[in-house]
Amino acid sequence: MKFTRMVSKTLRFDPPEAETTSHRLMLRAGLIQQVAAGVYSYLPLAWRSLRKIENIIREEMDAAGGQELMLPALQPLELWEQTGRRAAFGDNLFSLQDRRGRPMVMAPTHEEVITNVVKSNVQSYRDLPLLLYQIQTKFRDEPRPRAGLIRVREFDMKDAYSFNADDASLDDTYRDMAQAYRNVFRRCGLPVLMAEADSGAIGGKDSHEFLLPTETGEDTVITCSGCDYVANAEKAVSVIPPILPLPQGEGGGGGVPVVEEEQPLAEVATPGVKTIAGLAEFMGVPESKTLKAVFYMADGEPVFVTIRGDLEVNEVKLKNALHCDDLRFAEDDEVRAAGLVAGSASAVGITGIRKVADPSIESGSNFVVGANKPDTHLTGANYPRDFEVDILTDIALTQPGQLCARCGGTLQSTRGVEVGHIFKLGTFFSETLGANYLDAEGRNLPITMGCYGIGVGRLLAAAIEQNNDDRGIVFPHPIAPYQAHLVGLNLSNEGVAAAGESLYDELNAAGIETLYDDRPDAAAGVKFNDADLIGLPVRLVISPRNLNNSVVEVRGRQDEEATTVPLSDVVEAVRARLMNN
RNA sequence: CGGGGUGUAGCGCAGUGGCUAGCGCGCUACGUUCGGGACGUAGAGGCCGGUGGUUCGAAUCCACUCACCCCGACCA
Numbered sequence: 001m002k003f004t005r006m007v008s009k010t011l012r013f014d015p016p017e018a019e020t021t022s023h024r025l026m027l028r029a030g031l032i033q034q035v036a037a038g039v040y041s042y043l044p045l046a047w048r049s050l051r052k053i054e055n056i057i058r059e060e061m062d063a064a065g066g067q068e069l070m071l072p073a074l075q076p077l078e079l080w081e082q083t084g085r086r087a088a089f090g091d092n093l094f095s096l097q098d099r100r101g102r103p104m105v106m107a108p109t110h111e112e113v114i115t116n117v118v119k120s121n122v123q124s125y126r127d128l129p130l131l132l133y134q135i136q137t138k139f140r141d142e143p144r145p146r147a148g149l150i151r152v153r154e155f156d157m158k159d160a161y162s163f164n165a166d167d168a169s170l171d172d173t174y175r176d177m178a179q180a181y182r183n184v185f186r187r188c189g190l191p192v193l194m195a196e197a198d199s200g201a202i203g204g205k206d207s208h209e210f211l212l213p214t215e216t217g218e219d220t221v222i223t224c225s226g227c228d229y230v231a232n233a234e235k236a237v238s239v240i241p242p243i244l245p246l247p248q249g250e251g252g253g254g255g256v257p258v259v260e261e262e263q264p265l266a267e268v269a270t271p272g273v274k275t276i277a278g279l280a281e282f283m284g285v286p287e288s289k290t291l292k293a294v295f296y297m298a299d300g301e302p303v304f305v306t307i308r309g310d311l312e313v314n315e316v317k318l319k320n321a322l323h324c325d326d327l328r329f330a331e332d333d334e335v336r337a338a339g340l341v342a343g344s345a346s347a348v349g350i351t352g353i354r355k356v357a358d359p360s361i362e363s364g365s366n367f368v369v370g371a372n373k374p375d376t377h378l379t380g381a382n383y384p385r386d387f388e389v390d391i392l393t394d395i396a397l398t399q400p401g402q403l404c405a406r407c408g409g410t411l412q413s414t415r416g417v418e419v420g421h422i423f424k425l426g427t428f429f430s431e432t433l434g435a436n437y438l439d440a441e442g443r444n445l446p447i448t449m450g451c452y453g454i455g456v457g458r459l460l461a462a463a464i465e466q467n468n469d470d471r472g473i474v475f476p477h478p479i480a481p482y483q484a485h486l487v488g489l490n491l492s493n494e495g496v497a498a499a500g501e502s503l504y505d506e507l508n509a510a511g512i513e514t515l516y517d518d519r520p521d522a523a524a525g526v527k528f529n530d531a532d533l534i535g536l537p538v539r540l541v542i543s544p545r546n547l548n549n550s551v552v553e554v555r556g557r558q559d560e561e562a563t564t565v566p567l568s569d570v571v572e573a574v575r576a577r578l579m580n581n
Numbered sequence: 582c583g584g585g586g587u588g589u590a591g592c593g594c595a596g597u598g599g600c601u602a603g604c605g606c607g608c609u610a611c612g613u614u615c616g617g618g619a620c621g622u623a624g625a626g627g628c629c630g631g632u633g634g635u636u637c638g639a640a641u642c643c644a645c646u647c648a649c650c651c652c653g654a655c656c657a
């Protein structure tokens with residue numbers, strides 16, 4: 001490709017709206033152009049790179065036994081009502097009507113359609129297992145698109161779906177896919193973490209995310225210093241922390257729950273105390289000796305949530321415990337309408353509302369809790385003596401510094417961008433849509449499914465987020481739009497121009513994809529800066545000086561110094577550079 | 582949806598009621614330059630986001646509206 005023929009222009013300055021590195025560099029290097037919030041045009045440089053990523057994915061999917069197909073983006077809404085996922089996706093589902101007024105959606109994912117494909121094509125266990133995939137545009141009306149290609153509303157996703165006879169077979173496919181994913185990310189230059197994950201709106205059993213650690217990531221990943229435990233904070237579990245020692249050194253501590261004789265409930269006036277911190281200070285106890293009450297609305301119903309005062313509620317775990325589609329904090333008037341007293345609430349004596357509690361409420365005794373009367377609390381609250389709950393399950397947010405439930409090591413947290421996600425779906429879709437098969441004994445059984453996604457554009461953004469320096473992008477060569485950036489200096493010199501053209505032809509003929517900066521009058525500095533910004537793996541310079549010596553300068557994007565090689569050896573020199581890059 | 586901000590030339594911005602709306606970059610032509618973002622001369626380029634209002638007069642004031650960015654709840 002000749003520079004003078006390229007549509008996109010590089011930007012001399014950073015675009016002010018781009019705060020994330022990959023976003024800034026992609027705009028500056030002329031890779032993408034915004035059309036609407038979370039909707040981008042991929043310009044040729046980006047598209048070449050995206051196609052390379054796609055092909056890496058294809059190779060790994062095919063190697064894992066996948067078959068590529070293509071499903072429609074436009075689908076009847078009815079299909080989504082059958083599986084109840086219209087509600088699960090809610091406003092994220094792009095919907096429209098056709099000319100007959102029939103409700104349609106732009107598909108955010110394809111379990112429904114693929115399950116129907118398999119339903120009508122698979123009857124026997126002899127047809128299983130199957131692994132089908134596509135690379136296709138998804139539509140999700142995200143509440144807040146951000147950071148360039150990191151979070152968009154229209155994006156290309158590789159989505160694969162596996163169909164197995166049973167869980168054991170699914171486990172095999174799942175393991176193969178996890179390995180295929182590791183291969184894809186390694187080839188794209190990404191050191192990803194594979195983390196235990198929540199399975200979200202899609203539901204199912206096991207689920208893992210592939211996350212690129214980076215400060216600008218949207219996810220929090222918990223890792224253990226003592227073992228290989230890695231989990232998204234949404235999913236991560238930890239040991240319930242010990243009750244901290246009392247200020248005067250009485251009781252508690254040491255990793256063992258405080259065991260005390262149960263005291264009777266007693267009211268205490270606590271004027272003006274509204275927060276856990278305030279309550280702990282007022283009562284002279286650690287926060288871990290209090291119980292916190294939080295109010296949510298789950299699909300429009302108020303829910304009372306209680307957890308030990310020093311812990312936070314993990315809303316993803318809570319949502320899963322409640323099996324609801326929509327979960328949010330209750331508004332003040334909703335709290336009042338439910339008869340609750342914000343700042344002085346507890347489960348003691350509360351009825352007529354669903355109550356969820358974290359097991360941390362059992363990790364101690366004689367807690368200080370709200371009295372459900374303004375400016376009043378109770379001491380000596382003990383579960384289950386003094387109150388009941390409807391659901392008692394882990395809803396605690398795991399935080400760095402807490403201890404690993406597996407090995408007791410200290411947990412740490414990092415930020416990360418999710419670039420891939422794999423799920424064991426089980427039989428939800430096959431059962432609701434009737435995708436069954438006949439086993440060897442003649443039994444009619446639902447097919448066991450898995451699904452596996454990679455965001456292609458996000459992967460490119462993540463690769464740039466990971467591979468750059470203060471001068472621009474540093475493309476890993478397998479996904480670089482071109483391998484070589486040939487810079488021609490002083491092209492008004494006819495000898496140099498002719499040598500540039502012939503070198504360009506030679507490189508192309510040798511199969512080295514080359515971007516040739518053939519601008520006749522751009523200054524050397526401009527060309528070098530653009531080459532650094534676009535960040536192709538190898539830069540070549542042809543100039544009067546070099547031509548006089550019959551050499552070309554060769555420099556890897558991250559090399560300190562350029563080396564010169566004879567004109568006749570350029571192709572070999574480029575190949576050698578690409579090998580060890 | 583809540584909070585904060587921005588819409589003026591391809592890009593970045595200035596312009597708080599008064600002449601023909603400016604500046605930098607980029608772009609076109611000619612000339613000089615020519616190895617890390619050169620210079621001169623001459624040009625082209627505007628529905629001042631949209632609608633309605635106030636006014637002799639609106640980019641500027643008022644109302645409504647749309648779009649986009651940033652911070653929080655969703656996900657590849």
